[in-house]
Amino acid sequence: MGGDARAGKKITRGSRDPGIFSLTLRLLVYTLTAVGFSFRGFRAGWGQRCVIEDLDLDLDPGELLMIVGPGGSGKSTLLAAIEGIVNCAAVEPVDDASPWWKGELEIGCDFAARMVQHGRFDPVSSRQLFREVGIEHAEQAWCWPGSPALQAELAQVVDLPLAEVPDKLRRVISFLLTACAKTDLLLFDEPDFRQDGPWLDHVHAVFAELRRSQHSMVAVTHYLPLARAMADRVALMIDGRMIETASTQDFFERPREPRTRQFIQWGA
Numbered sequence: 001m002g003g004d005a006r007a008g009k010k011i012t013r014g015s016r017d018p019g020i021f022s023l024t025l026r027l028l029v030y031t032l033t034a035v036g037f038s039f040r041g042f043r044a045g046w047g048q049r050c051v052i053e054d055l056d057l058d059l060d061p062g063e064l065l066m067i068v069g070p071g072g073s074g075k076s077t078l079l080a081a082i083e084g085i086v087n088c089a090a091v092e093p094v095d096d097a098s099p100w101w102k103g104e105l106e107i108g109c110d111f112a113a114r115m116v117q118h119g120r121f122d123p124v125s126s127r128q129l130f131r132e133v134g135i136e137h138a139e140q141a142w143c144w145p146g147s148p149a150l151q152a153e154l155a156q157v158v159d160l161p162l163a164e165v166p167d168k169l170r171r172v173i174s175f176l177l178t179a180c181a182k183t184d185l186l187l188f189d190e191p192d193f194r195q196d197g198p199w200l201d202h203v204h205a206v207f208a209e210l211r212r213s214q215h216s217m218v219a220v221t222h223y224l225p226l227a228r229a230m231a232d233r234v235a236l237m238i239d240g241r242m243i244e245t246a247s248t249q250d251f252f253e254r255p256r257e258p259r260t261r262q263f264i265q266w267g268a
Contacts, residue, residue: 035109035184035216036061037082042103044074044081051077052240059185061108062214064207066221066231068263074240075220076117079187082218086112086185109184109216117189117220119174121163126154126173129162133180143179143206150198168194172202179206186210188219192226204229224267228252236260 042055051074059065067075081101086109122129130138138144138158145151154173157165162173175191192203207230210217221227227234228248235245236259244251244260255261 036063037086037108037185038106040104042081042101042105044077044099044101044103046077046099047097050240052081055103055240055242057235057242057245059216059218060232061216063232064211064215064217064219064230065233065235066219066227067235067237068221068224068227069237069243070263071222073237075237076189078237079114079189079218079220082185083112083114083187086110111183112185112187113178113181113183114187115174115178115189115191117193119167119171120177121170123161123163125160126158126162126165126177129173129177130180133177134182135180141176141180143176143209145198145202147198147202150202168199171195172199175203176206179210184216186215186217188217190220190222192221192223222267224252224264236263238263 036059037057038059039055039057042052042057043050044052055078057078067078069075077099080099084099085101085105086107120129127138130136130141135141139151139155145154153169157169157173162170165173171191171194175188178186178188191207192200195203204226207217207219207226211230211232219231231248233245234248234251236243236251236257238259243263244255244257246255251260252264255264
């Protein structure tokens with residue numbers, strides 16, 4: 001898969017593509033187009049540690065791929081690597097904490113936005129962060145909840161530094177900021193973690209709208225009902241390897257691998 005004609009590029013084994021415009025400039029002229037990627041023989045890790053081994057993975061344009069699996073399987077490392085590759089970060093380890101990747105990749109996008117696993121801890125307000133993604137009034141963001149009760153919860157914290165917002169709402173705001181990002185590819189790391197009731201319903205609703213808009217997305221989740229309800233395809237990752245990738249219906253109803261059947265039965 002080479003992506004679209006506007007942004008297709010190929011990267012092989014530790015190389016970088018220097019032809020990247022600044023994100024600030026791109027936001028001024030941004031037009032969304034469907035993008036995807038293809039990884040072959042992909043390896044990634046942190047410092048001297050290899051977390052992901054010989055992974056093959058494809059994302060079709062406009063697809064929502066959800067990756068499930070036990071904790072510590074490399075799912076978050078994979079999202080961090082995808083973000084770094086698309087945004088042309090360094091590919092070789094600098095120290096024991098720096099991420100690295102190697103492999104043969106074809107990428108159809110120039111920029112990616114990622115919701116990190118535990119949400120953002122910015123020292124500035126959510127209102128300012130929404131302005132930074134081009135939304136002058138946070139309350140007018142397309143993904144802002146329509147429920148008066150949820151609006152009231154956010155109204156109490158939208159002008160606080162995000163780092164000081166209570167955990168559940170901080171994670172929600174982190175999710176909404178990524179959903180609103182004007183980038184080619186959206187990456188979500190456990191967007192439903194610690195959400196329940198109306199907020200979990202809202203996360204589902206935002207994903208549904210992103211799918212209708214044909215955004216290309218990869219999401220990591222431990223919540224199998226979210227994957228079953230929202231994903232176009234689901235992948236099971238265990239110990240740094242992809243065990244099975246299939247359409248959502250085939251994954252849950254006709255899994256090929258015994259470890260997939262076991263995971264669906266017992267969960268993470």
